[in-house]
Structures are given as structure tokens and as C-alpha cells.
Amino acid sequence: MVIAIVATSFVNRQNDKKNETVAVKTTTVIKQAKVEVKSKSVFEVADSLCQEAGVPFLLVKEIGQNESGWRYVTNTNGGTDHGDLQVIDATYWYWYNKLELEGGKTRRNYLKVAIYYLKNLHNRYGSWEKARFAYGRGHWRSPDTWTALETKFMGKIDFTKYDN
Numbered sequence: 001m002v003i004a005i006v007a008t009s010f011v012n013r014q015n016d017k018k019n020e021t022v023a024v025k026t027t028t029v030i031k032q033a034k035v036e037v038k039s040k041s042v043f044e045v046a047d048s049l050c051q052e053a054g055v056p057f058l059l060v061k062e063i064g065q066n067e068s069g070w071r072y073v074t075n076t077n078g079g080t081d082h083g084d085l086q087v088i089d090a091t092y093w094y095w096y097n098k099l100e101l102e103g104g105k106t107r108r109n110y111l112k113v114a115i116y117y118l119k120n121l122h123n124r125y126g127s128w129e130k131a132r133f134a135y136g137r138g139h140w141r142s143p144d145t146w147t148a149l150e151t152k153f154m155g156k157i158d159f160t161k162y163d164n
Helices: 002-032 042-053 057-067 089-098 107-125 128-137 148-155
Strands: none
Touching: 042 057, 042 107, 057 107, 057 128, 089 107, 107 128, 128 148
């Protein structure tokens, strides 16, 4: 009888070890099956939104470089402009509601608002140069009225690439 108990105990321990091994292998397989999701870069998001709105991505990229260096920032000079393309609060909330966006002040929402606002200005003024100036200053003014700062920021973009 002692031999039968020892043999049964040995067999039970062997089965337990097999079950542990199977559990470990199953866990390993589950970990290997994990899918890694890669976030889109800010440029990929902006490019997608530009295609959707019909706005030249490279122009938006240049505007973002000029406005914030593509760092999602809040104005540090006491203004109310935010995001990569430095949209002021009043403009943001107007377009946020007009575009029926959700989620509040997200980076993607700021990009979408800015791009659609720029598109609207292009529709109004008929050129990307005029739209860019109005984007930064609220409305178009002829170059002979520009300040040195306005001349400088407008001079950073070659509008012949965008306006035919």
C-alpha cells in the first residue's frame, strides 16, 4: 500500500509539472501574440488632414516651423494661441464647433482647426500668400503696409510653390 501511495504521489507531481509547463508555454504564446500599435507622427496627422481639406501639406509644415517649430506649445508671451500652428482661442472654438469636433483641446483638433481655417482664408483671398498673412494677422494687407516682422515671417516661405 505504501508503494501505491508513493507511486500515485509521484505521478501526480509529474502531471502538475506538465501542467505548469503547458501554462508557461501558453502564457509565452499570449505575450508573443501581443500587437504593437504605433502612433502616427504629428506630420502624418497633419498631412492626412491637409489632404482631407485640400491644403498643401508643405505649406502647413512651413507655417508650423515658423509658428512653433512643431512643438505643441502655449504662447509664452501672454497670448492665447496654442498648438503647433498657434491658433488663438476665439478662432479655435469657432472652428471646433463649426467642424463639430469632440475631445476638447487636443493636438489633432488644433491641427484640424488650423488647417480648415487656412483653407477658409484661401477661399476668401484666392491665394496661399494672402491666406498665410491673414492667418497670422487676422486679415490681408498689401505688402507695402507690412511691418519689418511681418515682412520677415512672410519672407520665410516661397509662395510660388503654392500659388500659380
